[in-house]
Amino acid sequence: MENGGCVIEVEGLHTRFGNHVVHEDIDLCVYHGEVLGLVGGSGSGKTALMRQMLGLERPTHGSIRVFGQSLYGHNRKQLRAMRNRCGVLFQKGALFSALSVYDNIALPMRELRTLDEDMIRRLVMLKLKMVDIDARHADKMPAELSGGMIKRIALARAMALDPELLLLDEPTAGLDPELSDGFVKLIQTMRTELTLTIVMATHDLDTLVALSDRIAVLADQRMVALGPLKEVINRNHPFIANFFLGERGKRTLANHVDI
Amino acid sequence: MAEYRGNGSSLVLRRVTAEGGAPRLVLSGSCTLSALGQRLQPLSAKLAEYATDPALQWDLTEIAQMDNAGAVLLWRAWGERRPQHLLLRPEQEKALNLLEMMSPPPPPASRDWLWPVTALGKAVFLLWEHLTSMVILSGQLLLDALYLAVHPGRIPWREISANLYRTGAQALGITALVGFLIGVVLSFLSSRQLQMFGADIFIINILGISIIRELGPLLAAILVAGRSGSSMTAQLGVMRVTEELDALTVMGIPHSLRLVLPKVMALGIAMPLVVLWTSAIALAGGMVVAEIQLGLGYQFFLSKLPDSVPIANLWLGLGKGMVCGMVIALISCHFGLRIKSNTESLGEGTTNSVVTAITVVIIIDAIFAIIFSDVGIK
Numbered sequence: 155m156e157n158g159g160c161v162i163e164v165e166g167l168h169t170r171f172g173n174h175v176v177h178e179d180i181d182l183c184v185y186h187g188e189v190l191g192l193v194g195g196s197g198s199g200k201t202a203l204m205r206q207m208l209g210l211e212r213p214t215h216g217s218i219r220v221f222g223q224s225l226y227g228h229n230r231k232q233l234r235a236m237r238n239r240c241g242v243l244f245q246k247g248a249l250f251s252a253l254s255v256y257d258n259i260a261l262p263m264r265e266l267r268t269l270d271e272d273m274i275r276r277l278v279m280l281k282l283k284m285v286d287i288d289a290r291h292a293d294k295m296p297a298e299l300s301g302g303m304i305k306r307i308a309l310a311r312a313m314a315l316d317p318e319l320l321l322l323d324e325p326t327a328g329l330d331p332e333l334s335d336g337f338v339k340l341i342q343t344m345r346t347e348l349t350l351t352i353v354m355a356t357h358d359l360d361t362l363v364a365l366s367d368r369i370a371v372l373a374d375q376r377m378v379a380l381g382p383l384k385e386v387i388n389r390n391h392p393f394i395a396n397f398f399l400g401e402r403g404k405r406t407l408a409n410h411v412d413i
Numbered sequence: 414m415a416e417y418r419g420n421g422s423s424l425v426l427r428r429v430t431a432e433g434g435a436p437r438l439v440l441s442g443s444c445t446l447s448a449l450g451q452r453l454q455p456l457s458a459k460l461a462e463y464a465t466d467p468a469l470q471w472d473l474t475e476i477a478q479m480d481n482a483g484a485v486l487l488w489r490a491w492g493e494r495r496p497q498h499l500l501l502r503p504e505q506e507k508a509l510n511l512l513e514m515m516s517p518p519p520p521p522a523s524r525d526w527l528w529p530v531t532a533l534g535k536a537v538f539l540l541w542e543h544l545t546s547m548v549i550l551s552g553q554l555l556l557d558a559l560y561l562a563v564h565p566g567r568i569p570w571r572e573i574s575a576n577l578y579r580t581g582a583q584a585l586g587i588t589a590l591v592g593f594l595i596g597v598v599l600s601f602l603s604s605r606q607l608q609m610f611g612a613d614i615f616i617i618n619i620l621g622i623s624i625i626r627e628l629g630p631l632l633a634a635i636l637v638a639g640r641s642g643s644s645m646t647a648q649l650g651v652m653r654v655t656e657e658l659d660a661l662t663v664m665g666i667p668h669s670l671r672l673v674l675p676k677v678m679a680l681g682i683a684m685p686l687v688v689l690w691t692s693a694i695a696l697a698g699g700m701v702v703a704e705i706q707l708g709l710g711y712q713f714f715l716s717k718l719p720d721s722v723p724i725a726n727l728w729l730g731l732g733k734g735m736v737c738g739m740v741i742a743l744i745s746c747h748f749g750l751r752i753k754s755n756t757e758s759l760g761e762g763t764t765n766s767v768v769t770a771i772t773v774v775i776i777i778d779a780i781f782a783i784i785f786s787d788v789g790i791k
Contacts, residue, residue: 235447238447239447251755251756251757252755252756252757266446268449268450268451268453268454269453269482270454272489273453273457273482273485273486273489276485276488276489276515277481277482277485279515280481280484280485280511280512280515281481283511283514283515284481284511295755296755297753297754297755297758313481315446315447315482316445316446316447316480316481316482318447346504346507347504347507347508348478348480349478
């Protein structure tokens, strides 16, 4: 997995909201081409860490580098070029409610200003096909869509510029099991076609086990474990014991891997 | 630290002659959106040019990476079908299969020439819908009021008092500022005119009647419609977006009783008081200028005011205030409850609510002027 070094590099990260300490001294390297699952209890700062990786929030101390570049203090052009290489799927989709499905996916392509409208039309249709959405839904507004469709269209938008790095925040939350299996398959297929680096924060053990190459566990403000699933579940920590080896966890693991 | 390297070089086209003498085009490098960048358009034209030669053999096996944009670029150059001679790697095969399966985008809807008629019809129906649902809401409020009269223990005092504070007390600053300035301007302009005729004393009549009867209530109502009306609509709208309204419904708490009625009652109580306040401040502003401009003393002004302005004007102004306040709250809540759960609708609903509220306030003022045309004027 260690081909090409770190796509995201987190060094000595501390986060505090007022007096509340969220992260304490976190180091993390996301390798090129891997899927890193980020787990942790509610309030363990998964989403905060994701937002910091995206440059939406600043850590109190420490640095985050994406594609070897710091997220702060360099010029707009570089930052933009870097952002075009990342795709983000937000927890609730974050589709622009004023735009149709088609325009939502076409927006990042139009912003590039190198693609002509004919090319954009073909690409949008291709992305819709990729996430298994029928072309007749292209003119609908986000308000008319179901939760599963919003997630898939948001993924299509995240993939609009064929990013090398994809950040998924709770990709399967709010989907029924069948849809979330479909989602997992979708990501797996995309990985075979493109070299994707994926960081995924999730609560869903099925998704985590099915997709992750490595798992990072956040608990007690620190990263208590980082490594492949087998290594992680052998770590002795109350959260890990609870999350992976509880009633539900055992059942899921039994389905997926032979440990 | 291991530096992550970028995509490498962009797409390179190389024309060679294969064994057997057939021409062959070898593509190498990265065929991805980020690697192509600005070269996309010229490359597209060049590829299309090559594609006109049916004997040409396309060799894609040396392409390091090809993403969807790259695949579409080639696909379009080929005229949406595979060229006769094509060398591919398995993963490229899959990407092309996906393109082959892609359904053509739906044609744009044809233009409907009857659109002015349908648009007008829709507008009329929309107006009718607004009117009926407004009547339904008012009726519901009346029923709620009757219910509360029988069960006084269920009167939502806390909501009423919170709304009183928000729509009344917090509006005092802005209404005072606007009222004072209007009083100053009105007094200044009228006193100039009156001086010409030596009718200085009538400044009291002009200021008294116009401010107490018309300007005070109207100014206060317009300000409150913009200020509290918009916030009421937005509040209910956000409650719709976040499903709070639905949560109330399933708890068996009616919207009209808990959300609409307190707002209507609070604004009905607060508005006359705000009107009184605005009129008083506007008169004070006028009085200051009358003193400076015409030398009319404050004491003289105040003692003369009751003689020149019949008390009926004050009641008329307060009555107008109460009616306007309740109507503003009703309209704002009506629009707020109609908002659908998306941002577009939220913005549109708030705008419509404020515009409608201000228009209706002016209409109410006109109706009052006609009905009470012979009240309070000597």
